Amino acid sequence: MTTESIAGAMCFLGALIVMPIVVLGLIRKIKARFQNRVGPPLLQPFFDIALLFRKRETVSDVTSWVFHGSAALILAVMLIQAVLIPWLSFKPAVPGADLILVLYLFALSKLALIFFAFDSASPFGAFGASREVTLSLLVEPASMLSLAALAIQSQSTDLSRIFAYGANGLHEPVLWCIAGMCLLLASLVELSRMPVDDPTTHLELTMVHEAMILEASGPTLAVNELSHAIHMTILFGLVGQCFIHAVVGATAISPPVLAALSVGCTFIIAALVAVFESVAVRVHWRKAPEFIAYAVTFGLFACLFVIAGSHQP
């Protein structure tokens, strides 16, 4: 191992620890600013989570080992995903980052979250879980189609090859833009963010993600919050990578600039999402499929682009 790769790995580790906290804090800060509040400091989520770890836990007496097991499983899956998915340009290359494995590891974490919600036997948890299943069913084609289009174009399902930079990368600005838009819309749904679910709602009847972790408290809640923050950062980072690829193209850019660009892009996307959440309203639950249809449409556009490109004379 060279010094450079060790330095890259250390940077990646630092980013993995700091970025989820800052992304969460940034979104809270911007939303607060839009409501004419000063807002908490950027690192406040870190102190919140640290406080939750010190608190005593209240657990419903009908829960079994599944409750804590699922929370741990979700965090484990998110950490594995963070290592597998190329969401930062300086992430050390790891073999086996297959796109189907990655997508269904996300599905596994979702399944664990649904078990978590059902295990506490709370009716609100079951509400949230059933909505989450509906949303994931609808949004799965979108993320699958866009990533599959990228995979076909670069002739590999290995994500680290698809998202490779430099001469052996994929230079299709239009395709990257379409795939990025598709992944952005899909990640808003996957993360239960604004147009389909309001993360700051206090009404249990309309919650999706929040309803599922309603019964969590203390360290379990902290673990859930942490995995959600990592999930969010990975997805925003991946969307950012798509847009960076669209802009950079075939031009050679030195790794430090690229690294700064990927970190900056993740924060910009988080900020844009926060602005969008401040000005937009949540759509009616029955209208959510209409929003998700847009993500699927972008996925279909990406596929059409690839098919048309392969028949180009």
Add this chain to the structure above:
Amino acid sequence: MNLSLIDSLAMGAALVGPMMAGSGHLRTNLSLYGVQTALLAVASGLVADSKHEPTMYVVALAIVVLKAIAIPFFLNWIAGRIAVRTDSTFWLRPPVAMHLCVLFLGFSYVLSQQLPVDAARHYSQIGATAAISLVLSGLVLMLTRRLAISQIVGFLVTENGIYLFALTQTNGMPLFVEMGILLDVLAGVMIAGLLLFDIKKSFEHIDVEKLADLKD
């Protein structure tokens, strides 16, 4: 696939078509129509630049002012006056109509490959695909919506498609032809807008399905 800038703009305009079919919000539809027309205007400007035809700049400017700004504002004003915000009655649900438009986009690619092409002349296949798919998207909009105002929007999208076909295949038409068409579209939209007021006054709604109600 290597796309020229004009082709990318044409394709961008064509991708807005399905998105319009996916929303029943009149204001969203009108602003998307404005974006689509602005993309076409930029494409016309680029054609003017590459072919050194100064009159095309005038056409591009007229399109921006009349079609991308004036018509959406006018229709939005009418929608406000007759108090219609969303087209909530559809023959086909918006997501289905949107996916149908994507299907038509693929179909128009196949169609554009079948067009008889004179090898000596300039032929832009991507431009033809975008134009045909815009025409088809406009037709889907007109056929699936029941409010008269959405059908006007569908007609305008179809018109955009025909304009795009002329732009990408013939390097733009003469200034007088373009101006005549623009004037026709403007007059058409104005008359349709005034008719909407009358329909609203005599039927108290603008649902085209119920227009047959007065029949014996």
